[in-house]
Amino acid sequence: MSAIRTVNLTRTFDGFVANDRINLTVEPREIKCIVGENGAGKTTLMNMLYGVLKPTSGQIYIHDEPVAFRSPLDAMEKHIGMVHQHFKLVPSLTVYENILLGVELNRKWRGRPTPLIDRDAEIQTVEALIETYHFQLDPREKVQNLSVGLCQQVEILKMLYRNVSILILDEPTSVLTPQEVDVLIRKLKDLRDAGKTIIVITHKLREVMALSDSVTVIKQGRVVGDMRTSQTNERALAQMMVGRDVVLTVQNDGCCACGRHPAYSVHNLTAENEAGKQVLHNISFDVCQEEILGIAGVEGNGQSELVKALSGLMTVTGGSVTLGGQDCTNDWPDELRRKGLGIIPEDRYAQGLCMEMSIADNCVAGHCEAVSRFGVFQRRKVKACRDRYLQKYDIRVAEAEGTVSQLSGGNAQKIIVARELENRPQVILACQPTRGVDIGSIEFIHSQLLQFRNAGNAVLLISSELSEVLSLSDRVLVMYNGCIIGTVNPRTTTAEEVGLLMAGAKPSSGEESA
Amino acid sequence: MSKGKWGPKMLNSILPVLLAFGIGAIVILLIGEDPLEAYGIMLGKSLLTTKGFLNTLHYAAPLLLTGLAIAVTFKANIFNMGVEGQLLFGGFFAGIAGAYLPVGDPLLHKLLCFAVGMGCGVLFAMIPALLKAYCHVDEMVVTLTLNYAMIKVLEYLSTGPFREAGSGYVCTPTVLDSAMFYRLGSSRITAFFFVALGAFLLVWFVMRRTRLGYEITAIGKNPEFAEATGMRVHRKIIVLMALSGALAGLAGTGFMLSEKFKYTLSFSGNPGLGWDGMLIALLGRHSPAGILIAAVFYSALKTGADNINMYTHVPKEIVAVIQSLMILFLAVQFLDERYGLLARLKARKGAKADAITR
Numbered sequence: 001m002s003a004i005r006t007v008n009l010t011r012t013f014d015g016f017v018a019n020d021r022i023n024l025t026v027e028p029r030e031i032k033c034i035v036g037e038n039g040a041g042k043t044t045l046m047n048m049l050y051g052v053l054k055p056t057s058g059q060i061y062i063h064d065e066p067v068a069f070r071s072p073l074d075a076m077e078k079h080i081g082m083v084h085q086h087f088k089l090v091p092s093l094t095v096y097e098n099i100l101l102g103v104e105l106n107r108k109w110r111g112r113p114t115p116l117i118d119r120d121a122e123i124q125t126v127e128a129l130i131e132t133y134h135f136q137l138d139p140r141e142k143v144q145n146l147s148v149g150l151c152q153q154v155e156i157l158k159m160l161y162r163n164v165s166i167l168i169l170d171e172p173t174s175v176l177t178p179q180e181v182d183v184l185i186r187k188l189k190d191l192r193d194a195g196k197t198i199i200v201i202t203h204k205l206r207e208v209m210a211l212s213d214s215v216t217v218i219k220q221g222r223v224v225g226d227m228r229t230s231q232t233n234e235r236a237l238a239q240m241m242v243g244r245d246v247v248l249t250v251q252n253d254g255c256c257a258c259g260r261h262p263a264y265s266v267h268n269l270t271a272e273n274e275a276g277k278q279v280l281h282n283i284s285f286d287v288c289q290e291e292i293l294g295i296a297g298v299e300g301n302g303q304s305e306l307v308k309a310l311s312g313l314m315t316v317t318g319g320s321v322t323l324g325g326q327d328c329t330n331d332w333p334d335e336l337r338r339k340g341l342g343i344i345p346e347d348r349y350a351q352g353l354c355m356e357m358s359i360a361d362n363c364v365a366g367h368c369e370a371v372s373r374f375g376v377f378q379r380r381k382v383k384a385c386r387d388r389y390l391q392k393y394d395i396r397v398a399e400a401e402g403t404v405s406q407l408s409g410g411n412a413q414k415i416i417v418a419r420e421l422e423n424r425p426q427v428i429l430a431c432q433p434t435r436g437v438d439i440g441s442i443e444f445i446h447s448q449l450l451q452f453r454n455a456g457n458a459v460l461l462i463s464s465e466l467s468e469v470l471s472l473s474d475r476v477l478v479m480y481n482g483c484i485i486g487t488v489n490p491r492t493t494t495a496e497e498v499g500l501l502m503a504g505a506k507p508s509s510g511e512e513s514a
Numbered sequence: 515m516s517k518g519k520w521g522p523k524m525l526n527s528i529l530p531v532l533l534a535f536g537i538g539a540i541v542i543l544l545i546g547e548d549p550l551e552a553y554g555i556m557l558g559k560s561l562l563t564t565k566g567f568l569n570t571l572h573y574a575a576p577l578l579l580t581g582l583a584i585a586v587t588f589k590a591n592i593f594n595m596g597v598e599g600q601l602l603f604g605g606f607f608a609g610i611a612g613a614y615l616p617v618g619d620p621l622l623h624k625l626l627c628f629a630v631g632m633g634c635g636v637l638f639a640m641i642p643a644l645l646k647a648y649c650h651v652d653e654m655v656v657t658l659t660l661n662y663a664m665i666k667v668l669e670y671l672s673t674g675p676f677r678e679a680g681s682g683y684v685c686t687p688t689v690l691d692s693a694m695f696y697r698l699g700s701s702r703i704t705a706f707f708f709v710a711l712g713a714f715l716l717v718w719f720v721m722r723r724t725r726l727g728y729e730i731t732a733i734g735k736n737p738e739f740a741e742a743t744g745m746r747v748h749r750k751i752i753v754l755m756a757l758s759g760a761l762a763g764l765a766g767t768g769f770m771l772s773e774k775f776k777y778t779l780s781f782s783g784n785p786g787l788g789w790d791g792m793l794i795a796l797l798g799r800h801s802p803a804g805i806l807i808a809a810v811f812y813s814a815l816k817t818g819a820d821n822i823n824m825y826t827h828v829p830k831e832i833v834a835v836i837q838s839l840m841i842l843f844l845a846v847q848f849l850d851e852r853y854g855l856l857a858r859l860k861a862r863k864g865a866k867a868d869a870i871t872r
Binding site for chain 1: 723724725726728731732735736738739740741742743744746
């Protein structure tokens with residue numbers, strides 16, 4: 001008998017297979033960790049188990065009983081509860097009010113419920129609940145005064161009050177301090193001993209080892225490993241997570257000229273996010289002419305913030321950035337472009353393109369000087385620019401006058417690549433340049449980047465595709481937790497070594513200076 | 515840019531008008547009058563006779579400008595609800611400049627008044643613009659509330675320092691002859707209509723053909739993209755609010771110099787020209803051509819109110835009823851286009867279930 005069993009569970013989004021025939025078995029009273037990189041399909045899988053998404057095909061069994069959830073309500077009925085990565089709490093209400101939200105206890109009058117809420121009974125109930133599970137919480141405290149770790153406990157209690165037997169936690173440790181993580185691990189183990197089945201989604205391997213009884217590795221929508229935690233180790237898991245097939249089809253002859261002529265230097269860069277938490281710690285590196293410097297790392301370790309800081313979308317709190325000898329720390333995006341930085345942004349539909357505007361308008365974005373005179377657009381020049389890009393970069397469009405929203409991912413990305421490369425920068429900041437792009441376009445974009453380097457320019461490549469970073473770069477830095485944790489030579493390194501660095505393990509021997 | 519989308523857009527504007535007229539007709543029927551006759555007189559007199567049409571154009575001029583003032587900001591997803599205040603401020607001081615500055619030359623005097631009026635409009639629009647750009651203060655709230663502050667300030671100025679002593683009611687001195695726009699022919703139309711038309715064409719050109727217009731569109735459609743590709747969004751917000759304030763000031767000045775000639779407490783009418791502008795921007799779907807048509811149509815309703823009173827037994831308040839109904843139905847459609855009311859209703863089911871479980 002198993003708590004959850006899925007048989008050939010598949011989910012597709014517009015032809016993209018997010019989950020491909022997943023067979024997952026969770027035993028009762030165990031802690032199951034599901035690991036994989038961002039985009040591997042973990043969250044899709046959990047959303048299906050929780051009734052948020054419907055499977056395209058396949059079957060879910062809860063306690064060996066086939067189920068078809070139409071909504072999370074159905075899942076709740078089967079005693080499945082989920083704690084989301086971003087808490088669903090009302091900050092201005094107290095702990096007990098949050099826990100009993102939607103299931104308030106009403107005051108009774110002559111044995112009949114009235115619309116009035118019975119505060120005392122509510123507080124007592126929650127106190128008893130906290131007692132039962134040995135949490136340290138004051139039910140009368142307002143949620144806005146609680147630390148993140150305690151908020152999470154409130155979320156868990158909310159589920160426990162609703163009598164769940166299977167608890168799903170989505171990236172529960174991503175917002176916690178190391179001490180809070182230890183508390184959480186202890187709590188979850190207690191809950192397991194109390195008879196609950198727990199599923200934890202994560203990509204932090206240390207926690208997997210400390211927490212789980214069994215672990216399932218998901219890569220690109222498929223289960224690639226399923227074992228007892230006692231029979232594996234971090235090293236093996238890291239390899240399974242990141243060691244994907246090399247898809248490179250472009251010949252990279254390499255011509256590392258490191259240290260000769262730094263084209264782009266970052267020195268001791270630090271930055272804080274909106275909440276005031278430091279997210280970048282003393283990042284330093286040089287990108288030289290004729291070099292592609294890769295930055296690898298599990299997503300969420302500061303790469304996005306680094307890109308934002310370097311592309312002028314986030315203020316840095318310390319350190320400096322130099323481009324071709326000119327200081328460009330905290331420059332605006334237009335100043336950066338004028339100084340010779342091309343930016344292929346992380347999310348092409350958020351920062352790179354405007355989907356509802358025409359292809360031509362997108363082709364000239366950020367480089368309007370060339371096609372306008374005294375602030376007035378010269379339509380002929382704009383169209384000529386668009387036609388040149390479409391032809392030179394083989395961008396296939398059904399209608400040249402149409403909008404970008406009509407283009408496939410690959411063609412849309414090629415518009416950005418064309419726009420940024422054609423304006424003759426000295427340095428290209430390429431972030432996830434081939435994410436969600438078809439094979440043909442991947443090959444094309446890779447060859448464009450190599451060509452750009454071979455012409456004597458510098459490329460900073462930030463990608464979570466390890467194979468991409470390793471095959472394109474002349475030197476690879478690994479980011480972990482907002483720091484550069486190590487440097488590797490992509491010609492000689494192994495996926496295993498990089499995987500360990502990505503998981504936060506310090507390299508045992510030298511080669512550390514960035 | 516967006517061909518083939520005109521159908522639903524037009525429908526979204528025409529449907530509320532038809533609905534408003536339809537319900538208005540029921541009201542007229544209830545009073546025992548013939549709605550077709552009433553509507554025929556209302557629109558016929560203000561649109562189909564030369565004099566009536568020219569009068570309509572005269573009143574359409576400030577409405578056209580306030581409609582544009584609102585539409586340019588809406589295009590960038592900035593909400594300048596303070597057009598009324600900017601118009602009053604601009605109009606007031608244009609009137610003061612017109613009354614007190616002894617410039618003999620008529621052209622120079624008018625130009626000076628326009629400079630003062632537009633300058634005041636810009637100045638007043640800068641308060642929410644700077645707050646929005648540098649302190650992230652919601653511009654909608656600030657612009658909205660500042661309207662009332664401005665009304666009070668002008669009430670003080672017109673009852674105190676600038677009150678016309680010899681007048682029996684509260685007003686500022688009448689502007690000098692050299693600042694006045696004179697009627698052309700027997701209708702009320704003045705040269706100001708052509709000034710407004712010129713401003714309209716200029717704004718059209720700016721929005722369609724220039725870099726500023728392009729950037730405004732980009733900011734409205736995807737602010738993150740706009741910022742990332744080097745359009746400094748906060749700067750553009752200031753430029754945009756200045757443009758909007760200038761248009762509002764222009765409208766106020768023109769209304770002062772071509773119609774009112776002095777500031778009274780009911781200078782802008784009720785609802786004010788700025789609020790009417792909002793309705794016109796909605797009715798015209800924020801497109802310049804749409805706003806031109808909407809302004810003329812709306813003005814025809816306003817001038818038609820008098821005719822309905824004169825030639826039928828239907829009270830002129832029926833026009834106010836139709837106007838309010840239009841606002842009501844436009845608001846519904848507006849939500850539909852911007853937020854996808856239908857899609858939201860569909861998503862509601864799932865979300866509701868989701869919310870309960872959390």
